[in-house]
Amino acid sequence: MQNNSCGTSRIAGCQFTLLPMSDKFVDIIMGALDEVDTSNIWKKTDDVSTCVRGKMEHVFDVTQALFLHAANTGEHVAMSGTFSIGCPGDTEADAYMDGAETPLNEATSKQISQQAGCKFSLYPMGREDYMDTIYEQIDLSKHRNVEVSASHYATRLDGDVKAIFEALHQSFDSVQEKVSHVTMTFTISANSPSNKT
Numbered sequence: 001m002q003n004n005s006c007g008t009s010r011i012a013g014c015q016f017t018l019l020p021m022s023d024k025f026v027d028i029i030m031g032a033l034d035e036v037d038t039s040n041i042w043k044k045t046d047d048v049s050t051c052v053r054g055k056m057e058h059v060f061d062v063t064q065a066l067f068l069h070a071a072n073t074g075e076h077v078a079m080s081g082t083f084s085i086g087c088p089g090d091t092e093a094d095a096y097m098d099g100a101e102t103p104l105n106e107a108t109s110k111q112i113s114q115q116a117g118c119k120f121s122l123y124p125m126g127r128e129d130y131m132d133t134i135y136e137q138i139d140l141s142k143h144r145n146v147e148v149s150a151s152h153y154a155t156r157l158d159g160d161v162k163a164i165f166e167a168l169h170q171s172f173d174s175v176q177e178k179v180s181h182v183t184m185t186f187t188i189s190a191n192s193p194s195n196k197t
């Protein structure tokens with residue numbers, strides 16, 4: 001079996017798209033990508049999405065900060081993406097696996113208070129007992145300062161953006177401790193003019 005470990009931590013990543021429902025979408029996307037400190041992760045942006053790769057805590061810190069910056073414009077903004085860890089072959093960004101654990105955007109993100117709704121789905125790969133792992137995480141997310149509700153093919157989390165990302169991070173982290181290859185999809189939306197139903 002291939003060894004996907006780099007030192008003590010494994011490379012994680014997230015491929016995501018920011019979707020500002022605004023004619024200022026270019027400024028909102030590029031402004032967020034400019035303002036957020038991405039110096040401790042590998043990053044590539046194209047016409048469809050942005051991919052960040054590196055230590056798990058930095059991947060979550062940067063993804064959360066980008067959404068917060070975009071939503072802080074007051075516009076209706078959504079973000080959709082996939083987190084992944086243990087993907088066979090994902091060993092390229094070794095340079096980004098060294099260095100400090102402290103997330104670089106924590107202080108700035110702390111200053112932004114923003115409510116949002118999110119739907120997420122966990123995919124523990126290659127495991128017959130995958131449903132047990134998923135149900136365990138749904139139960140745990142009920143203790144994480146977010147409102148949790150069932151949704152088809154996903155679990156819905158409502159609350160402060162930082163509490164939502166913390167719940168996503170904790171779910172993903174505890175599954176990857178037991179399962180080598182894990183992916184997690186999510187869509188988060190803030191400032192929507194629609195009512196939650």
Ligand SMILES: Cc1ncc(C[n+]2csc(CCO)c2C)c(N)n1
Pocket residue numbers: 016017018019025026029030045046047048049050
């Ligand atoms: C996070 C993120 N990265 C890339 C895109 C793709 N994209 C769509 S419009 C635009 C700005 C002008 O080119 C870019 C980069 C996205 N939506 N969100």
